[in-house]
Amino acid sequence: MRFHIRWPDGRAEACYSPSLVIKEHLDVGASYPLADFLARSRTALTIASDRVEAKYGFPCSRALGQLARIEAAARAFSDTPNPCVHVDAFEE
Incomplete structure (x- = not known):
């Protein structure tokens, strides 16, 4: 499934999870x-x-890769005061 987010700068991103657990x-x-x-x-x-x-x-390389991309993108906001990420939608 995909979960759609917006980063603190307003940039939208579609992220992947192999499980519906993201909804929890x-x-x-x-x-x-x-x-x-x-x-x-x-x-x-x-x-x-x-x-x-x-x-x-074997572990899910796509899930772990998505986590690595999220963590890398988040580093761009380390100097942003009170950064927030908005969850726009889920897509199964």
């Missing part, structure tokens, strides 16, 4: 402080990857 950690229409968004994404995408590993015997 993010809410459509919510804005999260950057650190909270990172923690929620890290938890959800790690759980998703672990579920793939339990089923197929």
Whole structure:
């Protein structure tokens, strides 16, 4: 599934999760402080990857790659006061 977010600079991004678990950690229409968004994404995408590993015997490289992209993009806002990430939509 995809979850659509908007970064603090207004840039939209479609992100990937191999599991619906992302819906347990993010809410459509919510804005999260950057650190909270990172923690929620890290938890959800790690759980998703672990579920793939339990089923197929290897972690989900797409989930872990998405997490790496989120973490890399977030670094651009390290000097931004009170940065928030908005969750626009889920797409199954």
